[in-house]
Amino acid sequence: MGLVEKWEMRYTRGERRRRCALFEKRVSGQYSSQLPPGMAPIRLASASRWWFRGRNMASIHLPERCGVMLLPDCTLFPHGGLPLYIFEPRYRKMLEDALEGDCFFAVARLLGEETGNPAEYIAPVGTIGLVRASREQNDGTSQLLIHGVMRVRFTEWLDERPYPFAAIEPVVSYFKPEKQALAAMKTLRGAVEDAVRPLPEEVQNGVFALLDRAEDPALMSDIISQQFVHEADLRQELLEMDSVGDRIPVICEYLRKARLGGEE
Secondary structure (H helix, E strand, O other): OOHHHHHOOEEEEOOOOOOOEEEEEEEOOEEOOOOOOOOOOOEEOOOOOOOOOOOOHHHOOOOOEEEEEEEEOOOOOOOOEEEEEEOOHHHHHHHHHHHHOOOEEEEEEEOOOOOOOHHHHEOOEEEEEEEEEEEEOOOOOEEEEEEEEEEEEEEEEEOOOOOOEEEEEEOOOEOOOHHHHHHHHHHHHHHHHHHHOOOOHHHHHHHHHHHOOOOOHHHHHHHHHHHHOOOHHHHHHHHOOOEHHHHHHHHHHHHHHHHHHHHO
């Protein structure tokens, strides 16, 4: 399957190992920013105790501990959107606590069976996200949209909650030298432009509008990783890179190979 076909597919993951079902929609390389069809946002999450100032990560106040949703082969990047269907009892409780508190929980990649030390079956770096909208169904399940905020490292797994709960520390991305930031963004954009060239003009314009939101190489690399990188292991590898300069050649090479594969 070529890159174009992958971008035009809908991905829906059903129940896997009793986990939360995950709705993803990649249309022309873009996660849907809307809720799943038929989902009217009844409860809008309010993060009154935590706040944002534009995209300045230094202005975000994060909790020191939070609930963590474990999902196999799923990686959420900062600024990415992830619609979720919550049906497992422990995650229902986690969502309830989040909505009654700071509206934050993290998403982490599950690497194996949940036995023994959590650090052995959970990726060390995930993304803390803000619940943007949540709707509880009559059967107690919920549909929600979580917005990725920042990479976090899980420093300690705690047993005080009925759901995965961890102490976290922020992982701050950096790019050096700063004077090469514009050149780095041009390189990333050029790689995407080459990759989407076979797509219809309308789709290309949508992709470029998405990239236009990026104000720095870190944000642009996360947007591209969220929307265009489909390999689970590579997504996790990119998430764990705090150096933006290290991410850029990896992303460009992935897009180059994907483009060539789609042309075969």
